[in-house]
Amino acid sequence: MVNVVAVFQDFGISSVYYSCNIFGMFKIEEFIWNDKDSCVYRDKMRDLQNSTIPVVFPTEQPGMIISENVNGGETRIGGYVGNIFMTFAKRHNGRMNTLNVKAYLTEYDLLNFVLNETIEISGAGILVQEDLFEWHTFPYIYFDWGVMLPVEPNIPIYKVFAYVFYWEAFVIIIVIFMLISVSLDAAAYFLGSHRIFAVRDVFFNIDCFRGMLGQSFFESPRTFLTTKILYSLIFLFGIIIITSYNGFLQSFMTEPPREKTIGSFDDLQQYDIKILSKQTDIENVLKKLKPEFMNKYSNIFHSEISSQRYFKLRDSLDTKYAFPVSEMTWHVF
Structure with a gap:
């Protein structure tokens, strides 16, 4: 309806042709054509005469950013799509109907509005469908599609204790514990305690075990340098194990590790x-x-x-x- 003219049979004599202006108040305009007049279809979009542009805006950010005055008043339209329309309207003396801001519209709803001529153009992106694209054209933008995932959850607290020690460190501690246990029992035997040791007592000395856990334990009153060195090693390993365990545990409790990304x-x-x-x-x-x-x-x-x-x-x-x-x-x- 913007670029349309009508002529009557006497156009060759009168040179009169008619057009219409749909912006503002609808009216029929009469023109007389002459050889110097090269413009038949005048640029009526230059002045929209404060007409409302038929467009629907969904509230999809960042294309459309809608803000309203809390005390009532004007609804403002922003965003990169909204600014394009608002700039166009301002440039051509038109206006946007801010009441046409529709929440929760899908691309397919907007497509149907355009197809049934409810609106002239969509205020948001429309997915291109091959079976319809050859008949209708729309502004479009190319973008990447991705999936927004929640942050990986923290592992359950009971699993934290399993994360404190690596299994390699656990194996090393067991081996060192067994070596010291055997050394302590051997030292006690050669110091004069000729009791018979069971195999489990040789490889699992209860005093060594308590010492490596940071607890007090019985010390033989008759000790040589070798035994004192073994006691010192028990104290040293007890301090290292307990301090390391507490350090790892406190750090995991402060910021627990997350599940697999x-x-x-x-x-x-x-x-x-x-x-x-x-x-x-x-x-x-x-x-x-x-x-x-x-x-x-x-x-x-x-x-x-x-x-x-x-x-x-x-x-x-x-x-x-x-x-x-x-x-x-x-x-x-």
């Missing part, structure tokens, strides 16, 4: 976390464009029919789910 979809299959996505995205994008991908990873997706519920869960950062986000939206989060 999820670095791929294969890792995600091992956790009880589902990717919550809009049902329309799963049906129209993933299943259509990535059938091999969905055949392998369909079990990690959970579809949500309600767009309102989906946006509410995603924007509240519900850690029960992972959420697909675009590269630009990720910067906002």
Whole structure:
């Protein structure tokens, strides 16, 4: 309707043609064509005469950032998409209907609004569908798609104790303990205690065990230099073991280690976390464009029919789910 003219049969005599202006108050305009007039379709978009541009804005950040005065008044539209429309309206003496800010609209809702001519253009990105793209064109932007995951949880407290000592250190401590036990029993035997030692007493000296745990233990009143050195080693290892254990334990309690980092979809299959996505995205994008991908990873997706519920869960950062986000939206989060 912007670029349309009407002529009557007497145009060759009268040179009169008609057009209309749909901006402001609708009116029919009459023009007389002459040889010097090279402009038949005048630039009516130059002055929109304060008309409202038919566009719908979803509240999808960062493309659209909506702010309202808490005391009432003007609703402001920002964001990189919102600023484009607001600048266009200001440049051409038009205005945006801020009441047309619709929450929880999907790309497919906006596509239908454009197709049924409810609006002229969408105020947000629209997914390109091959079967419709040849008939309609829209502003578009290329972006990367990713999955926003909750931070890996801390390991349970009972598992912390297993992380305190590496198994290599535990084996070394056991070997040292057995060597000192054997040495102590051998020293006691050669000092005159000719009792018969059981095998378990030789390799598990209770005094050595208590000493390496930092506890007091019985010392023989008749000691030589060798025995004193063994006692000193027991004291030394007891201090090292107890201090190291407490140090590791305190550090883990202060900042417990986390579960394994999820670095791929294969890792995600091992956790009880589902990717919550809009049902329309799963049906129209993933299943259509990535059938091999969905055949392998369909079990990690959970579809949500309600767009309102989906946006509410995603924007509240519900850690029960992972959420697909675009590269630009990720910067906002």
